[in-house]
Amino acid sequence: MTDQIPQAVTWGLAAALLATAVLLLRQHGITARQRRRNADLVREVRAREEELRHLVSVRLPALADHPGQDVPVIGPRDARIAATEYGRHLERVLALFSVAVDHAHARADRSAKAALQASMRSIQALANEQQISIAEMQDRHDDPDVLRDLLEIDHTNAQFGRRAQAIAVLCGSWPGRQRATSPLIDVVRGATSRIRDYRRIRVNGQIDIAVESRAVEPVVLALAELLDNAARHSQPDTTVEVTVQTVHNGACVVIDDAGVGMDAQAVESAGRLLDGHRTVDVTRLGDPPRFGFAVIGVLAQRYGFSVSVDTRSPYGGVRAVALLPAALLTHLEPDTPEFPARPAPSPEDIPRRAVTEGITEGGLPKRRRRTPRRQVALEPEPFDAEEPPGRSPEENARIMGAFARGTRFGRAAGRILDDDVIAPEPATPHDNEGTPHA
Amino acid sequence: MTPRPRPGGRLVRSYVVTDGRARPTRNTLDLITLLTAADDLPPTGLTPEKRRVTELCRHGALSLGEVAGHLGLPVSVTKVLVADLMDSGHITTRAPSPGSSYPDEQGEHPPTARRFDAAILQEVLDGLRARL
Numbered sequence: 358m359t360d361q362i363p364q365a366v367t368w369g370l371a372a373a374l375l376a377t378a379v380l381l382l383r384q385h386g387i388t389a390r391q392r393r394r395n396a397d398l399v400r401e402v403r404a405r406e407e408e409l410r411h412l413v414s415v416r417l418p419a420l421a422d423h424p425g426q427d428v429p430v431i432g433p434r435d436a437r438i439a440a441t442e443y444g445r446h447l448e449r450v451l452a453l454f455s456v457a458v459d460h461a462h463a464r465a466d467r468s469a470k471a472a473l474q475a476s477m478r479s480i481q482a483l484a485n486e487q488q489i490s491i492a493e494m495q496d497r498h499d500d501p502d503v504l505r506d507l508l509e510i511d512h513t514n515a516q517f518g519r520r521a522q523a524i525a526v527l528c529g530s531w532p533g534r535q536r537a538t539s540p541l542i543d544v545v546r547g548a549t550s551r552i553r554d555y556r557r558i559r560v561n562g563q564i565d566i567a568v569e570s571r572a573v574e575p576v577v578l579a580l581a582e583l584l585d586n587a588a589r590h591s592q593p594d595t596t597v598e599v600t601v602q603t604v605h606n607g608a609c610v611v612i613d614d615a616g617v618g619m620d621a622q623a624v625e626s627a628g629r630l631l632d633g634h635r636t637v638d639v640t641r642l643g644d645p646p647r648f649g650f651a652v653i654g655v656l657a658q659r660y661g662f663s664v665s666v667d668t669r670s671p672y673g674g675v676r677a678v679a680l681l682p683a684a685l686l687t688h689l690e691p692d693t694p695e696f697p698a699r700p701a702p703s704p705e706d707i708p709r710r711a712v713t714e715g716i717t718e719g720g721l722p723k724r725r726r727r728t729p730r731r732q733v734a735l736e737p738e739p740f741d742a743e744e745p746p747g748r749s750p751e752e753n754a755r756i757m758g759a760f761a762r763g764t765r766f767g768r769a770a771g772r773i774l775d776d777d778v779i780a781p782e783p784a785t786p787h788d789n790e791g792t793p794h795a
Numbered sequence: 796m797t798p799r800p801r802p803g804g805r806l807v808r809s810y811v812v813t814d815g816r817a818r819p820t821r822n823t824l825d826l827i828t829l830l831t832a833a834d835d836l837p838p839t840g841l842t843p844e845k846r847r848v849t850e851l852c853r854h855g856a857l858s859l860g861e862v863a864g865h866l867g868l869p870v871s872v873t874k875v876l877v878a879d880l881m882d883s884g885h886i887t888t889r890a891p892s893p894g895s896s897y898p899d900e901q902g903e904h905p906p907t908a909r910r911f912d913a914a915i916l917q918e919v920l921d922g923l924r925a926r927l
Binding site: 485488489492495496498499500501502504505507508509511512515536539540542543544546547549550555556573577 | 804805806807808809810811813814815817818819843869870871872
């Protein structure tokens with residue numbers, strides 16, 4: 358019995374050891390799994406943190422810098438996280454942020470445009486007013502010195518007006534100023550009138566094509582921007598050659614400068630602005646803002662002409678080509694002076710259509726009435742209110758005469774009537790007094 | 796008399812018309828100088844305004860004031876153009892027709908007629924009637 362006890366203890370211990378070992382083994386497995394899991398979780402948390410940092414420091418700023426533009430969106434760092442719920446939430450944050458930025462940006466752009474447009478419109482009106490005053494002064498003064506000063510002021514004012522007009526157009530306003538259908542050459546020279554170095558522009562080509570009234574001002578404005586660019590980016594001692602020619606279905610104006618030209622990147626960005634399909638962001642035109650190509654793009658798109666600057670000029674600079682479709686053009690009727698000069702007819706040649714009635718005191722012939730004097734009608738002539746407009750002067754005179762005679766007659770008749778009324782008046786009180794007695 | 800410029804102003808500004816010059820190359824021109832175009836010179840190489848001046852003066856003499864009116868340009872600007880055309884031989888000037896200007900004792904031409912002349916006024920009247 359006593360030797361059985363140690364045996365039992367041994368068995369018991371063995372069983373306990375075994376159980377402990379099994380438990381330890383299991384615990385070890387659990388711990389290892391837990392550790393692995395912990396490590397995984399730590400990795401995932403780190404990855405998420407990284408992803409969040411990436412979102413905040415890279416992806417959102419990229420979106421904020423290019424609102425509403427088709428920049429390639431920067432993707433998540435870790436593709437595995439993108440597939441999780443967390444990743445989808447991050448994408449949602451990005452989308453919401455993008456919408457908010459776009460809205461804020463659109464609102465800012467709208468208000469900037471509205472403010473610019475309103476102020477430019479008033480500046481434009483002032484420039485126009487000043488231009489009219491200058492034109493009147495030019496008509497009034499005959500002194501070359503005064504004229505020289507006026508020409509200078511006029512030139513500065515024209516550039517000033519063009520700037521205001523360009524900014525207003527960029528902000529969605531119309532170019533304004535209805536003009537008559539004008540020869541294409543004059544349209545080019547009108548554009549020349551609005552730039553600083555107008556004396557360096559040489560216009561070549563003789564075509565009898567005119568620009569339709571509605572397109573004159575926009576084409577002038579677009580060409581002025583091109584000419585200004587050409588003159589500004591070339592040496593002051595070079596000329597800017599403008600060639601006007603007809604093409605298959607329209608006309609084109611080719612502007613060559615002998616300047617430095619543009620690099621590929623500049624040509625590409627100019628091409629993007631010139632095609633005019635993108636809304637122009639007035640807050641992102643650079644500092645100082647460069648309006649030129651953006652304005653041309655807006656006008657070209659709105660009026661249906663096209664401008665390209667992607668060719669090199671044979672003179673080394675840029676060749677800008679403005680292509681005006683036939684829809685904006687018309688043919689000019691032959692230029693005949695309305696009152697051509699001719700030798701003064703001798704008095705004998707003139708058919709004496711008007712017969713003079715005597716001579717005035719100064720020895721001048723008296724003018725005769727065109728129609729014989731009408732007998733003064735006693736009855737006013739019926740006045741036809743339905744008569745269509747566009748009467749001849751004689752007819753007008755007749756109607757007005759009839760009206761005057763009618764009122765005169767009416768007044769005279771009224772006086773007679775008044776006399777009639779006044780005359781029996783003393784009798785009426787008598788009658789009134791008489792009635793009670795009756 | 797000069798047609799008033801449209802509210803928007805002239806499309807081609809005066810300084811482009813004269814290439815920036817304000818002083819005519821000669822100062823013998825005034826409002827009533829009569830201009831005649833020379834027939835033998837082709838109007839090649841002329842600006843549209845200069846070509847128009849030669850066209851206007853081709854059929855006979857026209858005064859500078861009238862030319863300015865037809866072009867819609869200020870008289871001072873027209874003078875610059877006409878002086879250029881005289882230099883290039885496209886335009887010749889003629890003394891104003893007798894009667895429209897009166898040389899006084901000093902031989903100067905006063906800008907306006909000083910006395911009343913029925914014959915000229917009669918001619919003007921006849922001319923106007925001929926247009927009716």
